[in-house]
Amino acid sequence: MKRVVLLHLLIMPLLLCLAKAEDLVNDPNYKARCKVCHGANAEGKPQMKIPALKTRADRNEAELTKAIEDGNPTSTPKMPTFKDKLTAEDIKTLVAEIKALK
Numbered sequence: 705m706k707r708v709v710l711l712h713l714l715i716m717p718l719l720l721c722l723a724k725a726e727d728l729v730n731d732p733n734y735k736a737r738c739k740v741c742h743g744a745n746a747e748g749k750p751q752m753k754i755p756a757l758k759t760r761a762d763r764n765e766a767e768l769t770k771a772i773e774d775g776n777p778t779s780t781p782k783m784p785t786f787k788d789k790l791t792a793e794d795i796k797t798l799v800a801e802i803k804a805l806k
């Protein structure tokens with residue numbers, strides 16, 4: 705039993721690093737909170753200045769985390785803040801999934 709728990713602790717972070725390109729759009733948090741703006745395939749809405757997330761896959765973890773936590777209150781439309789709506793773990797997963805888009 706103990707071994708199973710240990711195995712999970714070892715494998716979970718590994719899975720996060722190995723996020724695949726299709727993971728983002730299948731993430732329940734993406735579907736519930738991001739899809740409405742960034743699109744079913746994360747293609748964005750260029751005519752509304754909502755970026756395709758693939759174009760942000762090169763950003764580092766800190767930049768992406770901040771972008772999701774704080775949003776951009778000055779853009780039109782606004783990128784909302786998610787630090788009160790998602791857990792740090794959820795955001796970390798989204799960041800790994802965005803990075804996997806490149």
Ligand code: HEC
Pocket residue numbers: 733734737738739740741742753754755757760768771772776779780781782783784786798802
């Ligand atoms: C209300 C529409 C809306 C929703 C919902 C939304 N976004 Fe955005 N997002 C935007 C807009 C608009 C921008 C462009 C902001 C800018 O120009 O700086 C953006 C930009 C971004 C960027 C790039 C930030 C940068 O610095 O370039 C990331 C990453 C991102 N969104 C991720 C997400 C994630 C993940 C979610 C869901 C948790 C989400 N967005 C939900 C509208 C939205």
